[in-house]
Amino acid sequence: MAQINENYLKLQAGYLFPEIGRRVREYQASHPDAKIIRMGIGDVVLPLAPSxxxxxxxxxxxxxxxxxxxxxxxxxxxxxxxxxxxxxxxxxxxxxxxxxxxxxxxxxxxxxxxxxxxxxxxxxxxxxxxxxxxxxxxxxxxxxxxxxxxxxxxxxxxxxxxxxxxxxxxxxxxxxxxxxxxxxxxxxxxxxxxxxxxxxxxxxxxxxxxxxxxxxxxxxxxxxxxxxxxxxxxxxxxxxxxxxxxxxxxxxxxxxxxxxxxxxxxxxxxxxxxxxxxxxxxxxxxxxxxxxxxxxxxxxxxxxxxTPEGKKEVKATIAYYMENARIMRESFTQLGFKVFGGINAPYVWIHSGSGLTSWELFDKLLSEAHVVGTPGSGFGPSGEGYFRFSSFADREKVVEAMERIKKIRL
Amino acid sequence: MAQINENYLKLQAGYLFPEIGRRVREYQASHPDAKIIRMGIGDVVLPLAPSxxxxxxxxxxxxxxxxxxxxxxxxxxxxxxxxxxxxxxxxxxxxxxxxxxxxxxxxxxxxxxxxxxxxxxxxxxxxxxxxxxxxxxxxxxxxxxxxxxxxxxxxxxxxxxxxxxxxxxxxxxxxxxxxxxxxxxxxxxxxxxxxxxxxxxxxxxxxxxxxxxxxxxxxxxxxxxxxxxxxxxxxxxxxxxxxxxxxxxxxxxxxxxxxxxxxxxxxxxxxxxxxxxxxxxxxxxxxxxxxxxxxxxxxxxxxxxxTPEGKKEVKATIAYYMENARIMRESFTQLGFKVFGGINAPYVWIHSGSGLTSWELFDKLLSEAHVVGTPGSGFGPSGEGYFRFSSFADREKVVEAMERIKKIRL
CATH class of the missing domain: 3.40.640.10 (Type I PLP-dependent aspartate aminotransferase-like (Major domain))
Incomplete structure (x- = not known):
């Protein structure tokens, strides 16, 4: 009898990112007109450098x-x-x-x-x-x-x-x-x-x-x-x-x-x-x-x-993302969030201080602003109440996302 | 204390392909003029298809x-x-x-x-x-x-x-x-x-x-x-x-x-x-x-x-290798070896019937014909006495290798 590795059965439901994907797909299916901005998965958007x-x-x-x-x-x-x-x-x-x-x-x-x-x-x-x-x-x-x-x-x-x-x-x-x-x-x-x-x-x-x-x-x-x-x-x-x-x-x-x-x-x-x-x-x-x-x-x-060219090109791309991080840091600070990261890393880590759980904030941002971030609790229990935004996004989308978030009640 | 996975220590030291490499390098070092033909590791030689x-x-x-x-x-x-x-x-x-x-x-x-x-x-x-x-x-x-x-x-x-x-x-x-x-x-x-x-x-x-x-x-x-x-x-x-x-x-x-x-x-x-x-x-x-x-x-x-083009190109490459296999099969059959494989697979598997061990045949082919194959015993105890030739080689080298092997006493 082929026995499975039962340690897998201890794993909690879904790996974080597939779970985000599932919720976004479900929301999109029931709201086909929603223009969702994805800043959840830390995935890059700019093309490879010419070199x-x-x-x-x-x-x-x-x-x-x-x-x-x-x-x-x-x-x-x-x-x-x-x-x-x-x-x-x-x-x-x-x-x-x-x-x-x-x-x-x-x-x-x-x-x-x-x-x-x-x-x-x-x-x-x-x-x-x-x-x-x-x-x-x-x-x-x-x-x-x-x-x-x-x-x-x-x-x-x-x-x-x-x-x-x-x-x-x-x-x-x-x-x-x-x-x-x-x-x-x-x-x-x-x-x-x-x-x-x-x-x-x-x-x-x-x-x-x-x-x-x-x-x-x-x-x-x-x-x-x-x-x-x-x-x-x-x-x-x-x-x-x-x-x-x-x-x-x-x-x-x-x-x-x-x-x-x-x-x-x-x-x-x-x-x-x-x-x-x-x-x-x-x-x-x-x-x-x-x-x-x-x-x-x-x-x-x-x-x-x-290569010298490659280094220059890669630095420019990183600078683009880090300017996104700066914009997010500024926006969330204005909104009264506690804001961390985003200076030496492409992630901005925020805490609402409002008592909302990470997934509650996720659902709120998804349904009210059509913006996807990553619930902090998905990274471990001490992440509860926190939320991650990735700076890997188009500038206009970052700006638009921040505009939308400013308009909802948080 | 970081403990290692001690199962790794059970692995046999003289692993097949590094051991082949070692013997070939040693032989080449003491016979710098020998033009060694390598048909040991099953690695392809023809370029990727145009499609x-x-x-x-x-x-x-x-x-x-x-x-x-x-x-x-x-x-x-x-x-x-x-x-x-x-x-x-x-x-x-x-x-x-x-x-x-x-x-x-x-x-x-x-x-x-x-x-x-x-x-x-x-x-x-x-x-x-x-x-x-x-x-x-x-x-x-x-x-x-x-x-x-x-x-x-x-x-x-x-x-x-x-x-x-x-x-x-x-x-x-x-x-x-x-x-x-x-x-x-x-x-x-x-x-x-x-x-x-x-x-x-x-x-x-x-x-x-x-x-x-x-x-x-x-x-x-x-x-x-x-x-x-x-x-x-x-x-x-x-x-x-x-x-x-x-x-x-x-x-x-x-x-x-x-x-x-x-x-x-x-x-x-x-x-x-x-x-x-x-x-x-x-x-x-x-x-x-x-x-x-x-x-x-x-x-x-x-x-x-x-794609239709891709299929045609890939088939042509496979036909090239399988013609190598046919040449090897024919040569070893003529030499009195028992010959297996090479019809539906790119490997020709031979047995000398002479009582030589796989590594003895390896050393003989290397030193007398300057041809490298793979000793069958390297794939497991029941491979003892057998020898593998890979058809992934240039045609001229296959032909040359067979000519050389025909000239030595096996």
Whole structure:
């Protein structure tokens, strides 16, 4: 008898974004004339940069000729892309990596989920609350939790509340935490951590032989000089942290698919009996056995982001989105909301202070303003009462959405 | 303390393809003038078809304009590609699928490995022996086996020997087998199963509530009319089988990356207490949580395979490879080898009958003819004494390799 993985049955109803989709579709079906503005899913709207498009076409052309055709590529991705990452994303910030420590992949969603496979089932996992739902869902799917409780928390996960009260900067866990998901700039709150805060985590991890799973997918949106771009800017972090980066938001690759993960060679995990073992070796074995790399033309397109032209173009796109964030920040501040994020991240995180739950605000905005955002509670219990707006939208739509929201009673 | 997944430590060190690479590099280093012909890894050499290239470029162009730009795509892949698959790969062969049952992915390697995640840890897994190494390796990584034994078998896996003696068609297992990997046309033996043989498996699965994981990655190479292309050609198979297909070999997509998996809605798995649960629902949840679909231009390129022009071009490429297979079959037959496969699959599977082990033959061919193939024992203990040649090579190299082999003493 083929038995299912019953851990899946512990998962709460729908993954957040399909649930938003369902409610929007239902509303649209019963109100066909409503012009709904979608700022819920953090999906980009501007086209790929010209340099990226050119390189993408060149890559396709190479696939058309036998002399330049590419079959299976190198197991960790092409050197040209890993060299560009190493030099531009790290070396320029004083972080020395070898290209062997960089693994190209088709997305940070995949990597942040799959990474748990190389760790034992008994690890306790800590997450910021609220957080990107993949961390918790994949922890549940892997059998590392008990059931979900009345308060929305799964048994066995260490939740670290991030609210306005602690400036969205969680305290160190009092319980044991073996694997710690940290996301900075943060999705969904849009907030960042200082070097001192990250250093605190690095020493906690060292002291406890824990590993930090550092999601830096929104690194490109950092505008303030003092904000660290990589956890490896903290001394000793290479011994305790894996870093996830993505081109999805950086360069509009949500539909093109390319990302990377850094696994330093000095990073160690432990057998039950306490023997150290290379995490790099395990991830290499996982990826070379269960993954077959990213399309060659896509890797070629991604490398173009690092050319002088590419950099300029990508920066302009990011500036466009961040101006959207500024407009939203201003509007919600005027409306009396408490407003966070939106300065070093493409997300604006608001709290109405009115006692409305996140889903109540969602339904109100959908039905009265025809505007879709993301309910904060969808990211975890501590997100209740909060709401996320994504700056990935056309300017005119952002302006229109803010106009509409100003007209309804909130 | 971050604990590793210790199941990884059970994996055998001398993994097949790296070991081949090592021996070839060593030989080349000490014989720098040797012109080595590589027919070991099954990687394609001919460029993408013109129709595919055109569609790929069109897809890239759409990503360059805001009005046609694509961000995150549908969670199971674009309808246009799933419709093309449904109509051409299935409806034309009398198999009715809904497009909801088709999941686009970036490779069958990923899917055949990842599929195990949705099943419980207590399932017993059966594999053909020899087999594509991913089935066994991912079973080990998921903790479903004991240690590897002296005879090369892992404790807890049901191995089903496939040798010339049983015409490479394994008997039904006498032990319980909950998940059964079957690969037809087979990698590495190049052999196929008749409808009657598949029907035997379907009734076994029904009787035992088992699930067949049917890998049909080489389906496009079938040349004989009576050979089934899909397990769903067998009545009742939709209740017991998942089917994996790939564009990697079909259309030269090893470096372009696109594949698909069919999970019928009537397919059920069971909770430990025996309650039926939809496997489709579980796979949908797995894929929507841990995967973010295939690059839009790649999906567009893949769909072009199904246009009238695309079909013609892809057929011509396959015919080229299959003529290579014919040449190899003829040469090895003349040399007195027992020869299998190579008629409905791009692999020719030979046995010298001389008592040489697979690795002995490997070393002999490398050092005396400068030709690289794949030792059969690398695919499992029952592959011992056999050897695989891949037809994915330039014609002139195939001819040259056969000439060289004829000149040595075998």
């Amino acid at each position: 990226v498009i050119n390189a993408f076409h060149e890559g396709v052309d190479e696939m058309a000729r036998q002399t330049t055709f590419k079959g299976y590529g190198p197991e960790q991705g092409y050197d040209f892309l890993r060299e560009a990452i190493k030099n531009n994303d790290y070396k320029e910030r004083g972080v020395d990596l070898s290209i062997d420590e960089i693994f190209i992949s088709d997305g940070s969603k995949c990597d942040t989920g799959n990474i748990l496979e190389i760790f034992g089932a008994k690890n306790t996992i800590a997450v910021q609350d609220p957080a990107y739902p993949v961390y918790v869902d994949t922890t549940v799917m892997g059998g590392r939790t008990g059931k979900v409780q009345q308060n929305g928390f799964y048994e066995g996960i260490v939740y670290m509340p991030c609210t306005a009260e602690n400036h969205f900067s969680p305290s160190l866990p009092s319980q044991k935490a073996d694997l710690i998901f940290l996301c900075y700039p943060n999705n969904p709150t849009g907030t960042t951590a200082t070097k001192e805060e990250l250093a605190k985590w690095v020493s906690y991890a060292k002291a406890n032989k824990s590993i930090i799973l550092f999601d830096a997918a929104y690194e490109a949106f950092i505008s303030e000089d003092h904000v660290p771009h990589s956890i490896y800017e903290i001394e000793g972090a290479k011994e305790v942290a894996i870093e996830f980066r993505s081109f999805s938001k950086t360069a509009g690759f949500t539909g093109t698919r390319c990302a990377f993960t850094v696994v330093p060679k000095e990073l160690m995990g432990y057998t039950e009996s306490g023997e150290a073992y290379s995490i790099h070796k395990l991830w290499y074995r996982r990826q070379s056995t269960k993954f077959n790399q990213v399309s060659y033309p896509v890797q070629k397109a991604a490398a173009a982001i690092y | 595919v290239i055109n569609a790929f470029h069109e897809g890239v162009d759409e990503m360059a304009r805001q009005t046609t730009f694509k961000g995150y795509g549908p969670e199971q892949g674009y309808d246009f590609l799933r419709e093309a698959i449904k109509n051409n790969d299935y409806k034309e062969r009398g198999v009715d699928l809904s497009i909801d049952e088709i999941f686009i992915s970036d490779g069958s390697k990923c899917d055949t490995g990842n599929i195990l995640e949705i099943f419980g840890a207590k399932n017993t897994i059966a594999v053909q022996d020899p087999a594509y190494p991913v089935y066994v390796d991912t079973t080990v990584m998921g903790g479903r086996t004991g240690k590897v034994q002296q005879n090369g078998f892992y404790e807890g896996i049901v191995y089903m020997p496939c040798t010339a003696e049983n015409h490479f068609s394994p008997s039904l297992p006498s032990q319980k087998a909950d998940l059964i990997f079957l690969c037809y046309p087979n990698n590495p033996t190049g052999t196929t199963a008749t409808k009657e043989e598949l029907a035997k498996w379907v009734s076994y699965a029904k009787a035992n509530k088992s699930i067949i994981l049917f890998d049909a990655a080489y389906e496009a190479f079938i040349s004989e009319d009576h050979v089934p292309h899909s397990i769903y050609e067998i009545e009742g198979a939709k209740e017991v089988a998942i089917e994996f297909r790939s564009f990697s070999k079909t259309a030269g997509f090893t470096g372009t990356r696109c594949a698909f998996t069919v999970v019928p809605k009537e397919l059920m798995g069971y909770t430990e207490s025996g309650e039926a649960y939809s496997i489709h629902k579980l796979w949908y949840r797995r894929q929507s949580t841990k995967f973010n679909q295939v690059s839009y231009p790649v999906q567009k390129a893949a769909a072009a395979i199904y």
